[in-house]
Amino acid sequence: MKNFLSCVFIVFTLACNAQTKENSNATASDKDKVVKTPKEWQQCLSPEQYKILREKGTERAFTGKYYDHHEKGTYTCAACKSKLFSSNTKFDSGTGWPSYYQPFNKNAVKTKADNSYGMQRLEVVCAKCDGHLGHVFEDGPAPTGLRYCINSASLDFIKAEDEKKNEGKKEN
Ligand SMILES: [Zn+2]
Structure with a gap:
């Protein structure tokens, strides 16, 4: 079975x-x-990933697999595998969600106005598949002052050492 x-x-x-x-x-x-x-x-996608990525859900704080995750590597979109954030820009925001001060590059994510729940927020979506990732706030650390507050369920993670192995394979 x-x-x-x-x-x-x-x-x-x-x-x-x-x-x-x-x-x-x-x-x-x-x-x-x-x-x-x-x-x-x-x-x-798993039912939880679907709910968050495609229906703009939010996982409960301190329950996701990456809010307290400190390995070196790259966070990718759980839906389309596009590179979204580097561990180098991750910081401990204390919010219970993985937080980053900048995306992997300027084309990795897009933002959209989100006025749901009576709040004015900026939604963060994957630029490649439009999957909902979370929101961005202007109370982050230097150098950007931004806080990308992202659901763990929207992310996958590639360890830096595995990325190097894959690059080596391509060269051979
Ligand atoms: Zn994506």
């Missing part, structure tokens, strides 16, 4: 990657965009 389940998972993962490629080729104006239907996203 266990083998069967992991098989099903692999098939979903493969289907997910195949769809990512097809869709990114299909959109000529913005070829790097990842566009999927809600059903396709549900196949690729």
Whole structure:
């Protein structure tokens, strides 16, 4: 039974990657965009990830896997694997959510006005797949003064040592 389940998972993962490629080729104006239907996203994401990334949910503070995570590496989008934040810009905000003072590069994330719940906030989304990541506030540390307050469920993590191994593989 266990083998069967992991098989099903692999098939979903493969289907997910195949769809990512097809869709990114299909959109000529913005070829790097990842566009999927809600059903396709549900196949690729856990229910919690889906709720947060696609329905703008928020995980409870101090419950995510990365708020107290201090390894060196890169945080990627859990939905499309785009690089979003470096561990070098992560800081302990005390809020219970992973916090960064700047994105991986200027094209990694986008911001949108969010006036829900009677608050004026800036929503942070993945530039590549439009997945909801969290919000950005202007009470962060130097050098930017910004605090990107991000849900752990929207993130994956690649250890710095694994990134180096992968780069080595590409060269060979
Ligand atoms: Zn993404």
